[in-house]
Amino acid sequence: MKTYLVTGGAGFIGSNFVLYMLKKYNDVRIINLDKLTYAGNLENLKEVENNPNHIFVQGDICDKELVEGLFKKYEIDYVVNFAAESHVDRSIREPEVFAKTNVLGTVNLLNCAKNAWETENGFKEGVKYLQVSTDEVYGSLGETGYFTETTPLDSHSPYSASKAGADLMVKAYWDTYKMPVNITRCSNNYGPYQFPEKLIPLLINNCLNHKPLPVYGDGLNIRDWLYVEDHCKAIDMVINNGRLGEVYNIGGHNERTNIQIVKTVIAYLNENVDKEITEDLIKFVEDRKGHDRRYGIDPTKIKEELGWYPETSFEVGIKKTIQWYLDNRDWMKNVTSGEYQKYYENMYNNR
Numbered sequence: 001m002k003t004y005l006v007t008g009g010a011g012f013i014g015s016n017f018v019l020y021m022l023k024k025y026n027d028v029r030i031i032n033l034d035k036l037t038y039a040g041n042l043e044n045l046k047e048v049e050n051n052p053n054h055i056f057v058q059g060d061i062c063d064k065e066l067v068e069g070l071f072k073k074y075e076i077d078y079v080v081n082f083a084a085e086s087h088v089d090r091s092i093r094e095p096e097v098f099a100k101t102n103v104l105g106t107v108n109l110l111n112c113a114k115n116a117w118e119t120e121n122g123f124k125e126g127v128k129y130l131q132v133s134t135d136e137v138y139g140s141l142g143e144t145g146y147f148t149e150t151t152p153l154d155s156h157s158p159y160s161a162s163k164a165g166a167d168l169m170v171k172a173y174w175d176t177y178k179m180p181v182n183i184t185r186c187s188n189n190y191g192p193y194q195f196p197e198k199l200i201p202l203l204i205n206n207c208l209n210h211k212p213l214p215v216y217g218d219g220l221n222i223r224d225w226l227y228v229e230d231h232c233k234a235i236d237m238v239i240n241n242g243r244l245g246e247v248y249n250i251g252g253h254n255e256r257t258n259i260q261i262v263k264t265v266i267a268y269l270n271e272n273v274d275k276e277i278t279e280d281l282i283k284f285v286e287d288r289k290g291h292d293r294r295y296g297i298d299p300t301k302i303k304e305e306l307g308w309y310p311e312t313s314f315e316v317g318i319k320k321t322i323q324w325y326l327d328n329r330d331w332m333k334n335v336t337s338g339e340y341q342k343y344y345e346n347m348y349n350n351r
């Protein structure tokens, strides 16, 4: 039995990872540490609520005593750090919280892991710290070319700067102490349980409520979309087989302009749900400050070294995703109303 400390496991990618791992393996135990900010939701984990291999702990990755306590209480083999403030627009308004959670939180996790895992001759056998990072640390591409693992870091937003800072701390623990680590850098994820501040669920939510669809700038910025389950599969592979100290880029090779995404969502909902959902809802608005023009990942390294490939094409993934939000309208209502958060805060405070 391997024990994982998964941080941010009630958030979008984190909860998908927890569900993926518990479905795939009977012999893993997951300690799920999540602060339950606005973007984390225990509703995402309902399927594993009664699974004895899933232990939920509400708390902050910056809390040294708490994290140290988890290492003392459980024999942790792997740390997978999903916990992060992740929304670029928010980071432009309030950068401090991004520096605190993303950089200092990562340092705290690294340090607690190091203290627990270090032996007289190095590190315990088989342990690993995996940092879940982002392609945004590489900055913005022109019309051609792709990010590879050797592309220099050139982050622009406070969000991506905080993620780059965290990545450099992880690298420092490898370079300085030879602590076993990996860093993964993914492109834009989409799928179930994504908080509707991010483009795709925001579009779905607004369409269903006949609200305008805000498109930043000219709508021609490009993102490389990755179905979240394919990302989870890649992380599992990197934990098990990634070469120590290495970075792996994870991307679906699905580049789309934002306006293409907007039109795809409208077309699906118009055809399947409501004829009043039309392109008239599109509203071009002021551009995001420092808006990166294009992200595109070259996933050759993870494909060649670990045999990873994305299983879900964008055409299939986007339909599955929209349908999931249609089938889970209560989830959308709960996460946007904050009701769920209050309910669970009470529940955990009363334990």
Ligand SMILES: Cc1cn([C@H]2C[C@H](O)[C@@H](COP(=O)(O)OP(=O)(O)O[C@H]3O[C@H](CO)[C@@H](O)[C@H](O)[C@H]3O)O2)c(=O)[nH]c1=O
Residues within 6 Å of the ligand: 086, 087, 088, 089, 133, 134, 135, 136, 186, 187, 188, 189, 197, 198, 199, 200, 202, 214, 215, 216, 221, 222, 223, 258, 288, 295
């Ligand atoms: C929310 C929103 C976004 N946009 C644009 C901005 C971007 O070009 C694109 C996608 O925006 P977002 O969904 O906020 O995602 P983006 O800024 O690319 O960053 C995401 O993808 C990154 C990976 O590339 C992750 O590291 C970030 O945590 C994640 O938030 O859509 C709009 O035009 N209108 C909107 O209302």
